[in-house]
Amino acid sequence: xxxNLSDKLDNALHVLKGHGQITEINxxxxxxxxRRALVDxxxxxxxxxxxxxxxxxxxxxxxxxxxxxxGQLMVKLVKDELTQLMGGEAADINxxxxxxxxxxxxxxGSGKTTFSxxxxxxxxxxxxxxPLLVACDIYRPAAINQLQxxxxxxxxxxxxxxxxxxxxxxSNNAIAHAKENGHNVVIIDTAGRLAVDExxxxxxxxxxxxxxxxxxxxxxxxxxxQDAVNTAKTFNERLNFDGxxxxxxxxxxxxxxxxxxxxxxxxPIKFIGTGEKMxxxxxxxxxxxxxxxxxxxxxxxxxxRA
Amino acid sequence: EKSKxxxxxxxxxxxxxxxxxxxxxxxxxxNVLISSDVGVGTTIKIxxxxxxxxxxxxxxxxxxxxxxxxxxxxxxxxxxxxGDATDFSLxxxxxxxxxxxxxxxxxxxxxxxxxxxxxFKKSGHKVVLGAADTFRAAAIDQLQVWADRTGVPIxxxxxxxxxxxxxxxxxxxxxxxNADVVLIDTAGRLHNKVxxMKELTKxxxxxxxxxxxAPHEVLLVLDGSTxxxxxxxxxxxxxxxxxxxxxxxxxxxxxxxxxxxxxxDQFQIPVxxxxxxxxxxxxxxxxxxxxxxxxxx
Ligand SMILES: Nc1nc2c(ncn2[C@@H]2O[C@H](COP(=O)(O)OP(=O)(O)OP(=O)(O)O)[C@@H](O)[C@H]2O)c(=O)[nH]1
Ligand SMILES: Nc1nc2c(ncn2[C@@H]2O[C@H](COP(=O)(O)OP(=O)(O)OP(=O)(O)O)[C@@H](O)[C@H]2O)c(=O)[nH]1
Ligand SMILES: [Mg+2]
Ligand SMILES: [Mg+2]
Numbered sequence: 350x351x352x353n354l355s356d357k358l359d360n361a362l363h364v365l366k367g368h369g370q371i372t373e374i375n376x377x378x379x380x381x382x383x384r385r386a387l388v389d390x391x392x393x394x395x396x397x398x399x400x401x402x403x404x405x406x407x408x409x410x411x412x413x414x415x416x417x418x419x420g421q422l423m424v425k426l427v428k429d430e431l432t433q434l435m436g437g438e439a440a441d442i443n444x445x446x447x448x449x450x451x452x453x454x455x456x457x458g459s460g461k462t463t464f465s466x467x468x469x470x471x472x473x474x475x476x477x478x479x480p481l482l483v484a485c486d487i488y489r490p491a492a493i494n495q496l497q498x499x500x501x502x503x504x505x506x507x508x509x510x511x512x513x514x515x516x517x518x519x520s521n522n523a524i525a526h527a528k529e530n531g532h533n534v535v536i537i538d539t540a541g542r543l544a545v546d547e548x549x550x551x552x553x554x555x556x557x558x559x560x561x562x563x564x565x566x567x568x569x570x571x572x573x574x575q576d577a578v579n580t581a582k583t584f585n586e587r588l589n590f591d592g593x594x595x596x597x598x599x600x601x602x603x604x605x606x607x608x609x610x611x612x613x614x615x616x617p618i619k620f621i622g623t624g625e626k627m628x629x630x631x632x633x634x635x636x637x638x639x640x641x642x643x644x645x646x647x648x649x650x651x652x653x654r655a
Numbered sequence: 656e657k658s659k660x661x662x663x664x665x666x667x668x669x670x671x672x673x674x675x676x677x678x679x680x681x682x683x684x685x686n687v688l689i690s691s692d693v694g695v696g697t698t699i700k701i702x703x704x705x706x707x708x709x710x711x712x713x714x715x716x717x718x719x720x721x722x723x724x725x726x727x728x729x730x731x732x733x734x735x736x737x738g739d740a741t742d743f744s745l746x747x748x749x750x751x752x753x754x755x756x757x758x759x760x761x762x763x764x765x766x767x768x769x770x771x772x773x774x775f776k777k778s779g780h781k782v783v784l785g786a787a788d789t790f791r792a793a794a795i796d797q798l799q800v801w802a803d804r805t806g807v808p809i810x811x812x813x814x815x816x817x818x819x820x821x822x823x824x825x826x827x828x829x830x831x832x833n834a835d836v837v838l839i840d841t842a843g844r845l846h847n848k849v850x851x852m853k854e855l856t857k858x859x860x861x862x863x864x865x866x867x868x869a870p871h872e873v874l875l876v877l878d879g880s881t882x883x884x885x886x887x888x889x890x891x892x893x894x895x896x897x898x899x900x901x902x903x904x905x906x907x908x909x910x911x912x913x914x915x916x917x918x919x920d921q922f923q924i925p926v927x928x929x930x931x932x933x934x935x936x937x938x939x940x941x942x943x944x945x946x947x948x949x950x951x952x
Binding site: 460491 | 689690691692769796799800801804845847880881883884885905908909910
């Protein structure tokens with residue numbers, strides 16, 4: 350795909366080589382190719398449009414070095430711009446509270462429960478924390494069992510109240526339990542919900558208000574398409590979340606939703622999920638993600654586990 | 656929703672007093688299709704078809720454009736017989752009728768099985784569930800809840816056991832029980848994991864020891880909010896299990912599930928069901944006209 354895009358751009362930019370500079374006329378076709386590549390990678394089409402006009406500004410007047418193919422120059426420009434857009438430095442999570450309260454949110458099946466387990470494992474092993482996992486999904490069949498199994502796998506206690514239908518009460522009780530038992534991190538798993546489900550959005554907003562988390566995370570399936578912007582926007586409006594988690598990146602999706610979400614809510618992407626097992630968690634690196642969206646492969650990130 | 660409701664308004668303005676659909680109208684149309692995950696290739700195809708018809712028929716009103724669009728998209732879907740079924744019926748000649756449900760992680764396989772069990776039972780069929788996801792945390796418990804809810808038997812082993820063995824057991828029991836339909840739940844797996852895909856092929860094959868033409872149906876579940884990756888999913892699951900039908904879930908959200916138009920354009924797999932919620936009844940038989948209309952609402 351990278352070669353493909355690069356080749357296409359070479360072709361589109363061929364004529365301008367003689368000019369020695371990228372010009373308005375010649376850049377148009379190129380930008381169309383870039384936009385198409387981004388939309389194919391599931392970047393929201395509006396954002397792809399805006400993005401290419403920024404790239405155009407940067408491209409115009411650039412000298413095409415004889416050593417470098419113009420297509421490669423464009424790809425580099427695009428890549429750098431994508432990397433910057435996704436937020437330069439890797440962002441950490443806020444663990445300043447005693448206990449630090451972390452709230453999970455997201456659509457159905459995005460990977461919240463699995464990620465809760467991974468994060469607990471990560472904080473326990475890498476940061477020496479004593480986390481408590483909290484089961485606040487009162488809807489999904491066997492949701493509590495699932496978190497219990499996950500907790501067992503990572504050796505972290507799970508707080509649940511079978512039969513209690515009030516997630517606000519469960520979270521409050523869990524925090525009290527954490528304080529009494531010396532847990533310094535509380536990770537609250539919630540039910541999946543659609544952004545258009547008013548009752549469910551109010552529910553999580555109530556949990557959020559009641560417990561005032563130090564860190565609210567929005568968990569997104571990296572295979573999400575154009576709709577990613579709508580959900581991210583609504584969840585952010587309701588929760589003003591602190592960071593994004595991109596899951597299922599062990600697949601072959603390009604993951605353009607990462608760009609869409611970052612552009613729409615301007616919140617850092619903090620971690621990625623790279624498998625179903627509890628150690629399949631990694632820090633997010635914007636540059637690697639840019640490579641991936643452009644189809645340049647992302648092997649390093651999969652090898653270098655956090 | 657506001658932005659979508661205004662689409663035809665915008666188009667009306669754009670075409671007012673014009674004899675033909677212009678750039679602006681086509682741009683709007685392109686935006687609607689792309690933002691529904693239809694994909695660039697298929698979108699261009701649809702736009703071209705409309706341009707040609709406009710040139711030929713001397714297009715006039717927006718009502719007609721609406722109609723033409725519906726026809727064009729429905730024609731793409733028709734290539735696969737999508738949307739021709741009207742109820743939750745089963746072919747009469749195969750008993751038990753075995754449906755194996757596959758897909759990537761978290762798309763809604765188990766939930767769809769629960770809903771199918773409900774609908775099949777309601778139409779008087781004897782249903783059996785097979786818990787062949789022995790991997791995901793509490794996957795068996797989850798299917799058990801659905802079995803209890805719908806009051807249908809479930810065949811299961813313990814976590815970590817061989818999924819092919821569970822599938823084998825399920826089909827054997829179903830024959831003994833004189834069941835009409837068997838629903839096999841499988842673990843979610845990403846299609847680029849070679850070993851997991853091979854395991855799925857094995858799960859499929861093992862059922863043929865008891866019923867030579869089983870599974871009669873391999874249902875690939877796609878999450879309606881999935882983007883272009885759905886193409887790879889359709890391709891790789893078909894390679895491993897010869898997918899025969901699709902279910903598209905979570906269409907109760909804002910995602911339009913347009914990727915199935917592109918998939919129908921490229922693969923010969925009909926869409927049979929759509930998921931529109933988490934409850935027992937929240938499964939519908941796919942209707943292509945309603946589906947197309949949902950883009951422009
Ligand atoms: N391959 C892969 N699978 C993942 C990853 N993260 C989660 N999963 C799988 O995705 C599916 C859904 O994950 P869950 O953790 O249950 O998702 P959830 O958001 O809690 O789902 P609900 O509670 O139903 O909303 C499961 O099969 C997980 O094993 C990942 O990074 N890679
Ligand atoms: N809103 C909505 N949610 C759905 C729909 N179908 C499934 N879900 C939810 O999506 C989540 C995942 O569903 P599952 O049935 O567990 O998905 P799965 O494909 O079996 O997942 P794995 O076995 O982990 O791969 C659950 O929270 C379901 O309630 C639907 O049509 N609409
Ligand atoms: Mg969950
Ligand atoms: Mg399942």
